[in-house]
Amino acid sequence: MNVQVIMRDGAPEYAVLPWDDYQALLNAVGRPAAAPPPVTPVAAPPKFSELTVLREAQGMSLEALSRSVGISPAYLGLIETGERDPDAAIRRALARALGLSGWGDDA
Incomplete structure (x- = not known):
């Protein structure tokens, strides 16, 4: 045994x-x-391509979310369009601000 x-x-x-x-x-x-x-089964975290929909579903403006995350609205816009990939700290801040799990370390 x-x-x-x-x-x-x-x-x-x-x-x-x-x-x-x-x-x-x-x-x-x-x-x-x-x-x-x-x-x-473990649910997959939402994709960053869904960030705009997630933000709007919570009634948050681009400016409000970017302010709560600590980045510029322009940079958040680049993340939402897929032109930038946020680092781990920004992923954690976005997850906290939107009440999500799964963006803590690997997205």
Whole structure:
């Protein structure tokens, strides 16, 4: 059996083992096999080409969003048209201002 032990403060806290080994343990103690946990799909973050639609859906002007992000309206316009790719700090600020997730590190 291949078990990984996760320690905290020098004491074992969790044991992690392969699914087949877990099923064998259940079978050994007379319990029915467990169904695998459901896989929850992760939604893809919105694309920057949707930035204008996202901004307008929240009733924000180009000027208001650019001010809240700390960039010029002209630069935000270039991001919205796809002429500029924002760096990680601007992506995080845009995500915060628009209440989005997924633009934190990689867009």
